[in-house]
Amino acid sequence: MSILIYAEHDNKHLKSETHKLVTAATQLGDDIHILVAGLDCAAVAEQAATIAGVKRVMLADNPAYAHQLAENTADLVLDIAEGYTHILAAATTTGKNFMPRVAALLDVVQLSDIIGIESQDTFVRPIYAGNAIATVQSSDAVKVVTVRASAFDAAQEGDSVSVETLATVIENTQVTFESDEMTKSDRPELTAADIVISGGRGMQDGEHFAMLERIADQLGAAVGASRAAVDAGFVPNDMQVGQTGKIVAPQLYIAVGISGAIQHLAGMKDSKVIVAINKDPEAPIFQVADYGLVADLFDALPEIESALGS
Amino acid sequence: MKILVPVKRVIDYNVKVRVKADQSDVDLTNAKMAMNPFCEIAVEEAVRLKEKGIATEIVAVSIGPKACQEQIRNAMALGADRGIHVECETFPESLQVAKILARLVEQESPGLVIIGKQAIDSDNNQTGQMLAALTKMPQATFASAVEVEGDSLKVTREIDGGLQTLKLSMPAVVSTDLRLNEPRYAKLPDIMKAKRKPLAVMSTDELGVDITPRVTTLKVTPPPARSAGVKVETVAELMAKLREEAKVIS
Numbered sequence: 001m002s003i004l005i006y007a008e009h010d011n012k013h014l015k016s017e018t019h020k021l022v023t024a025a026t027q028l029g030d031d032i033h034i035l036v037a038g039l040d041c042a043a044v045a046e047q048a049a050t051i052a053g054v055k056r057v058m059l060a061d062n063p064a065y066a067h068q069l070a071e072n073t074a075d076l077v078l079d080i081a082e083g084y085t086h087i088l089a090a091a092t093t094t095g096k097n098f099m100p101r102v103a104a105l106l107d108v109v110q111l112s113d114i115i116g117i118e119s120q121d122t123f124v125r126p127i128y129a130g131n132a133i134a135t136v137q138s139s140d141a142v143k144v145v146t147v148r149a150s151a152f153d154a155a156q157e158g159d160s161v162s163v164e165t166l167a168t169v170i171e172n173t174q175v176t177f178e179s180d181e182m183t184k185s186d187r188p189e190l191t192a193a194d195i196v197i198s199g200g201r202g203m204q205d206g207e208h209f210a211m212l213e214r215i216a217d218q219l220g221a222a223v224g225a226s227r228a229a230v231d232a233g234f235v236p237n238d239m240q241v242g243q244t245g246k247i248v249a250p251q252l253y254i255a256v257g258i259s260g261a262i263q264h265l266a267g268m269k270d271s272k273v274i275v276a277i278n279k280d281p282e283a284p285i286f287q288v289a290d291y292g293l294v295a296d297l298f299d300a301l302p303e304i305e306s307a308l309g310s
Numbered sequence: 311m312k313i314l315v316p317v318k319r320v321i322d323y324n325v326k327v328r329v330k331a332d333q334s335d336v337d338l339t340n341a342k343m344a345m346n347p348f349c350e351i352a353v354e355e356a357v358r359l360k361e362k363g364i365a366t367e368i369v370a371v372s373i374g375p376k377a378c379q380e381q382i383r384n385a386m387a388l389g390a391d392r393g394i395h396v397e398c399e400t401f402p403e404s405l406q407v408a409k410i411l412a413r414l415v416e417q418e419s420p421g422l423v424i425i426g427k428q429a430i431d432s433d434n435n436q437t438g439q440m441l442a443a444l445t446k447m448p449q450a451t452f453a454s455a456v457e458v459e460g461d462s463l464k465v466t467r468e469i470d471g472g473l474q475t476l477k478l479s480m481p482a483v484v485s486t487d488l489r490l491n492e493p494r495y496a497k498l499p500d501i502m503k504a505k506r507k508p509l510a511v512m513s514t515d516e517l518g519v520d521i522t523p524r525v526t527t528l529k530v531t532p533p534p535a536r537s538a539g540v541k542v543e544t545v546a547e548l549m550a551k552l553r554e555e556a557k558v559i560s
């Protein structure tokens with residue numbers, strides 16, 4: 001078994017998803033290779049090279065890959081795909097964007113967002129917003145798989161392997177990058193944080209999210225949101241937790257002014273401990289909460305802040 | 311310009327599914343079915359482009375059992391001009407759906423395919439990307455804004471770190487995210503009119519696409535149950551529980 005992992009990174013830092021994918025890959029075999037594609041990302045490749053269990057790291061460092069656009073990223077993976085039995089990427093917006101193209105061009109199915117590995121060809125994945133868990137077996141020669149990183153532990157650091165540079169450059173002739181608007185935050189990333197505190201429609205407006213942010217800073221937490229809060233423009237889209245947003249599984253998830261719709265639960269119900277703060281005692285979020293506080297959030301949040309301060 | 315919009319028949323998003331006792335699949339008996347919410351957003355976007363005079367014709371496609379015609383009629387009530395139903399007993403796998411759509415793209419030569427980013431039943435999020443790869447059209451997934459500028463397309467995408475704007479040559483494939491638009495409701499007269507709009511029925515054989523499954527579902531189980539915990543009365547009690555019982559904060 002030979003496994004290729006597509007590294008998740010932002011050209012500067014390797015993301016923890018990659019370490020988690022290595023753990024997933026070790027359940028498939030021990031010939032694990034990582035591809036790092038981007039621009040000025042040699043440091044990322046060096047970080048990948050020190051993950052325990054990794055045998056080989058390939059670096060494609062070129063302006064053509066600066067934004068990891070789907071078309072030529074998929075073609076780059078296809079260019080080196082021969083010989084691999086499994087190709088893995090994280091089920092992030094990068095992985096979800098290019099991996100189905102790799103599958104289609106290899107004429108194989110993609111196994112999406114897997115949370116478990118039963119054998120070389122059998123995988124476990126949630127369907128219907130996580131209300132059912134399917135065990136599926138693929139008969140294709142190559143398994144193209146996107147992985148829900150939060151379902152796997154991060155691999156440890158180990159001895160460093162050398163980094164090989166790939167010479168082929170594949171340009172994207174159909175799509176050009178215009179601009180991006182990245183949310184800047186000093187807080188941990190939602191999908192990597194040990195503690196997440198999320199606000200919903202009950203927060204009433206974007207300014208009130210400052211109450212969550214202050215608590216987040218006291219706890220070293222990330223701040224998330226429900227779809228309703230994002231749709232209402234309180235906070236940016238990248239904070240949405242749920243079936244169609246980010247999937248998180250922190251040690252502690254605090255839902256504030258969130259009702260607990262199935263689509264929201266799909267994104268957080270694998271958290272270790274769930275706290276819900278809601279003024280409606282009947283809110284469905286209480287059905288999954290380990291600790292529920294029926295209270296007005298505008299009273300409870302300042303109290304939490306001062307309790308943490310003392 | 312013609313726009314092709316695939317619409318999938320799925321369980322209504324408000325319904326919580328249950329797993330069959332024999333673990334063979336989920337139980338959809340008598341479940342309320344509807345158009346996949348992301349496909350509704352796709353239809354809406356196509357209709358808006360037509361209202362702006364950019365699109366001239368909207369073709370809605372659904373693949374699956376006969377009942378999928380309900381979702382095609384629904385799309386036509388919302389503004390699609392005609393429908394294509396590719397009839398098969400079950401829902402084909404994503405790659406097969408993409409191959410069927412690729413054949414229709416060959417036949418119809420649309421300037422744009424607007425597709426849902428994800429079907430809320432299988433949660434795969436892959437069909438549009440596969441279609442783009444098979445037809446060599448450029449793709450812009452998870453779109454929250456779409457602007458046609460002559461023969462190119464400017465699309466803003468929702469990505470993990472924020473927003474990204476791309477410029478694509480056309481024809482192209484765009485997949486919809488939640489904030490692209492807010493779909494309208496169909497009006498009664500339009501629902502009546504939709505009944506008379508043309509709907510062609512085809513088979514997968516006619517299109518030459520093999521739909522033999524390549525993925526076998528071994529079992530479908532309920533997720534590990536999470537039971538409700540305790541209610542705490544005060545913030546002080548909550549903090550004490552988190553510190554001393556759950557030990558998740560210090």
Ligand SMILES: Cc1cc2nc3c(=O)[nH]c(=O)nc-3n(C[C@H](O)[C@H](O)[C@H](O)COP(=O)(O)OP(=O)(O)OC[C@H]3O[C@@H](n4cnc5c(N)ncnc54)[C@H](O)[C@@H]3O)c2cc1C
Nearest residue numbers: 200201202226227228242243244245257259263264279297
């Ligand atoms: C296709 C599709 C995909 C979706 N994907 C997602 C997704 O990924 N993530 C997601 O979150 N949703 C998603 N949704 C939306 C989901 O169905 C719900 O509409 C949404 O989660 C509701 O957000 P909310 O809980 O913040 O708002 P509401 O349901 O309006 O709940 C607000 C809660 O705040 C409480 N509240 C109000 N004021 C106070 C106060 N002062 N103090 C304490 N509590 C207060 C209320 O009691 C209420 O329970 C999706 C929907 C569809 C159709």
Ligand SMILES: Cc1cc2nc3c(=O)[nH]c(=O)nc-3n(C[C@H](O)[C@H](O)[C@H](O)COP(=O)(O)OP(=O)(O)OC[C@H]3O[C@@H](n4cnc5c(N)ncnc54)[C@H](O)[C@@H]3O)c2cc1C
Nearest residue numbers: 134316317318373401402404426428429432434435436437
């Ligand atoms: C338990 C179980 C597990 C499965 N696991 C896998 C798996 O791992 N890999 C796999 O490839 N298949 C799998 N399948 C089959 C697959 O989920 C469905 O057959 C599905 O219909 C294929 O498309 P999608 O909904 O996944 O597409 P997505 O990529 O999630 O949907 C995106 C968009 O594609 C369009 N679309 C998709 N299907 C249709 C359609 N029939 N008609 C019109 N438009 C459509 C819609 O616009 C939709 O919004 C599984 C099925 C079951 C029952």
